[in-house]
Amino acid sequence: MFDSNSALISAFSMLLTGDREVWSAIGVSFSVSLRAILIASPPAIAVAFLLAYKSFPGRRLVLTITNTLMSVPAVVVGLTVYLTLSKNGIAADLRLLYTQPAMIIGQVIICFPLLVAMAHATFTAGDRLAYETARTLGAKRIPAMLTVFLELRFGLLAAIIAGFSRIIAEIGCSMMVGGNILDHTRNIPTAIALETSKGEFAMGVALGIVLLSLTMLLNVILGVFQGEGQ
Amino acid sequence: MSLYSPPLSLSAKKLIFMRDSRVIINCESLEIKKGELVVLTGPNGSGKTTLLKILAGLIPADSGHFTLGESSSTKFETPRYLIGKCIYLHQTPYMFQGSVVRNLSYGLRKKGVKNYAIDGLVDEAVKKNKLGHLTKRMASTLSAGEQHQVALARAQILKPPVLLLDEVTAHMDQKARGRTFEIIETLQKEGISIILATHDDETIKTLSGTGTRMNVDSGYLTL
Numbered sequence: 001m002f003d004s005n006s007a008l009i010s011a012f013s014m015l016l017t018g019d020r021e022v023w024s025a026i027g028v029s030f031s032v033s034l035r036a037i038l039i040a041s042p043p044a045i046a047v048a049f050l051l052a053y054k055s056f057p058g059r060r061l062v063l064t065i066t067n068t069l070m071s072v073p074a075v076v077v078g079l080t081v082y083l084t085l086s087k088n089g090i091a092a093d094l095r096l097l098y099t100q101p102a103m104i105i106g107q108v109i110i111c112f113p114l115l116v117a118m119a120h121a122t123f124t125a126g127d128r129l130a131y132e133t134a135r136t137l138g139a140k141r142i143p144a145m146l147t148v149f150l151e152l153r154f155g156l157l158a159a160i161i162a163g164f165s166r167i168i169a170e171i172g173c174s175m176m177v178g179g180n181i182l183d184h185t186r187n188i189p190t191a192i193a194l195e196t197s198k199g200e201f202a203m204g205v206a207l208g209i210v211l212l213s214l215t216m217l218l219n220v221i222l223g224v225f226q227g228e229g230q
Numbered sequence: 231m232s233l234y235s236p237p238l239s240l241s242a243k244k245l246i247f248m249r250d251s252r253v254i255i256n257c258e259s260l261e262i263k264k265g266e267l268v269v270l271t272g273p274n275g276s277g278k279t280t281l282l283k284i285l286a287g288l289i290p291a292d293s294g295h296f297t298l299g300e301s302s303s304t305k306f307e308t309p310r311y312l313i314g315k316c317i318y319l320h321q322t323p324y325m326f327q328g329s330v331v332r333n334l335s336y337g338l339r340k341k342g343v344k345n346y347a348i349d350g351l352v353d354e355a356v357k358k359n360k361l362g363h364l365t366k367r368m369a370s371t372l373s374a375g376e377q378h379q380v381a382l383a384r385a386q387i388l389k390p391p392v393l394l395l396d397e398v399t400a401h402m403d404q405k406a407r408g409r410t411f412e413i414i415e416t417l418q419k420e421g422i423s424i425i426l427a428t429h430d431d432e433t434i435k436t437l438s439g440t441g442t443r444m445n446v447d448s449g450y451l452t453l
Binding site: 127129130132133134135136137138139140143147150151 | 288322
């Protein structure tokens with residue numbers, strides 16, 4: 001029978017004694033998700049900026065597609081990436097299936113629409129005069145855009161943190177395209193799923209504590225940024 | 231390359247700007263000579279702000295021919311060369327986050343002016359505009375009238391050939407207004423051309439003496 005007290009004690013002991021499997025999963029999670037958010041954020045913010053500041057045919061359609069993609073389950077993204085990278089897929093030659101780059105591709109796809117939508121909301125809520133003022137004072141397009149990013153940095157950081165929170169905790173895509181290989185593609189969520197299915201609750205709890213602490217920390221940071229922005 | 235553009239005249243001919251198939255601006259001819267002041271009047275929604283933004287290069291006109299000194303453009307072309315040379319001051323100025331000094335130095339930094347030179351130019355602008363009491367303040371804490379004064383100094387520091395002022399004296403008290411009128415007069419003497427859109431009777435009365443008055447009604451410009 002599951003003993004929650006002993007599982008909790010073992011979990012803390014694993015974390016404090018530096019259990020290799022636990023810390024390997026933590027390392028993979030951070031390595032994959034940080035790279036994914038770093039890859040996704042710049043283009044997502046640029047797209048959001050264009051959607052907010054420029055009018056072009058199909059703008060509303062792009063916004064609708066972005067909002068729709070936000071609610072696509074991670075497992076569907078995983079399935080799509082899996083089919084693309086698998087033996088008969090169009091990108092089979094890249095031989096990326098069951099590797100960290102495959103997980104990164106999946107996570108970039110998952111967080112991209114969320115980043116675009118949240119950054120777009122930030123740009124829309126922000127003062128459009130910032131861009132015009134920068135331009136009229138002689139800033140070229142890109143420096144003026146960077147000025148707007150700087151002015152709205154708290155909202156944009158909040159979008160990046162929300163995107164990171166989404167991918168660090170997703171399991172569907174990581175499991176399908178990563179394959180849950182120890183020390184390579186086993187991250188926190190896939191390790192929790194595996195260990196729990198084996199009845200090894202202590203490790204699941206240990207990783208759950210890390211994930212929960214991280215989510216809490218990110219939310220605190222988010223709150224600080226939002227407070228600063230006001 | 232010189233930091234500043236020399237004083238230039240600006241003209242716009244057969245200017246048309248439409249939105250949703252509705253004509254917003256239809257201006258046959260507008261010309262402003264070096265150091266000239268044009269006081270632009272007209273009711274709300276008549277197109278004053280749109281006209282100023284077009285002349286600043288912030289909004290592309292549907293058609294028109296612009297000439298700024300030697301540069302000119304033909305129809306359907308966004309006159310990019312107007313940007314940074316015809317500086318537009320919003321009715322509600324936008325203050326960048328940070329100090330008043332950071333705001334004043336923004337345009338200079340974007341022009342790649344070295345820090346040591348920026349300090350001197352900012353000091354000069356502060357003295358000229360009597361803004362010494364505001365330099366330590368964060369821009370976000372300024373009152374609306376103070377923001378207008380800082381925005382004017384922020385544009386003036388760049389010595390543009392043309393200044394486009396949208397309701398610049400709005401929210402200003404008598405003292406600040408008087409100072410702004412003095413600054414406008416000084417700018418004119420320096421050869422800077424100014425178009426000032428306003429509703430304010432006192433501003434119209436004071437400045438019409440030294441400038442040309444034009445009226446915009448439903449997008450049509452009349453003398």
